[in-house]
Amino acid sequence: MIGSNGGVILSRMSAFVRRVPDGDNRERLVCADCGFVAYENPKIVVGAVVVSDEKVLMCRRAINPRKGFWTLPAGYMELGETAHEGAAREALEEAGAEIAIEGLLGVFSIARIGQVQMIFRARFANAGEPRFEAGEESLEVALFSWETIPWTEIAFPSVHWALQAWRSAGAGPLGQPVGNPPADPRGTHPMSGSAGAQA
Amino acid sequence: MIGSNGGVILSRMSAFVRRVPDGDNRERLVCADCGFVAYENPKIVVGAVVVSDEKVLMCRRAINPRKGFWTLPAGYMELGETAHEGAAREALEEAGAEIAIEGLLGVFSIARIGQVQMIFRARFANAGEPRFEAGEESLEVALFSWETIPWTEIAFPSVHWALQAWRSAGAGPLGQPVGNPPADPRGTHPMSGSAGAQA
Secondary structure, eight states: OBOTTSOBOOOTTSOEEEEOOTTOSSOEEEETTTOOEEOOOOEEEEEEEEEETTEEEEEEESSSSSTTSEEOSEEEOOTTSOHHHHHHHHHHHHHOOOEEEEEEEEEEEEGGGTEEEEEEEEEESSTTSOOOOOOTTEEEEEEEOGGGSOGGGBSOHHHHHHHHHHHHHTTSOOBSOBOSOTTSTTSOOSEETTTTEEO | OBOTTSOBOOOTTSOEEEEOOTTOSSOEEEETTTOOEEOOOOEEEEEEEEEETTEEEEEEESSSSSTTSEEOSEEEOOTTSOHHHHHHHHHHHHHOOOEEEEEEEEEEEEGGGTEEEEEEEEEESSTTSOOOOOOTTEEEEEEEOGGGSOGGGBSOHHHHHHHHHHHHHTTSOOBSOBOOOTTSTTSOOSEETTTTEEO
């Protein structure tokens, strides 16, 4: 079982209770038997706006949530890797693309589901001959100019946010990464964005 | 029990085994009884370089690791909050300081211990009369000019990195956040920084 926040719900064989551990100030899952505290914290999603000749690489999701809708190559960061490495791994796994990361385009807090999303701007490692193909979690992968992005079939609000950040930054040097939009400063709206997409 | 990466080690009453779940590509802790997958992912540390009149707010740690050494107000981000809110909460909890966040100063991956550290630049909410006091996890809290920072008593390498980022950025608008230094691009060195501090 996975909670709506992606956190751990422990096996029913364990004797975990919810209480404030010594020296802490909020309730945690604590084993009544041995005192072990199972901390649940937000997870990091790493991804990239991969650009080639003013077009952006997008993936049509082969899995739920939002199967059939378009997203950026992105996913949960894993133990043992850096944020850059995680974003590059996701681009390879989901879009068959080897990328070179240029900088941090946006950092979005999605408090509703316990996520921080770090979205980088990247180019293809072989810029002259961009290669990509659908990975296991993608139905198809394609490059879109701004005008041809499938705006009515975007998977998540943060995909809109990242694409807007790319549009605003242009191709030049990156400045401060953008954050959540004023309309959803904490990432708590289940529905937002022009397509009414659901995170 | 907490693993060295901060991850969850489940109760000995559970029947968890390490295997690759269907549709995944790496080993996870899976309950042999019910199939529940206990994902372990990096955790987010949020903190701030809080500046007043060209001085930076630092805390001397009252707890291990590195008890007695100096650090920035920072700690694990919690479920239900944004990264900004987490950094502000830590400044309040550890240094009794109400802060206003200005932007993202540095993002550091510490692959060795499964962390991403997001360090913001901030000022005191009441800039004219900065207030601070040691919280439960601090022995003392103080403002230091660059020259008076206790360089030989810094708790962690990333404190050095964040302070250097502050120095480089100055008081002006913030650009791209800095990342790991070239000497430790993945955050894998247990010892680094001028004080030989240990993360």
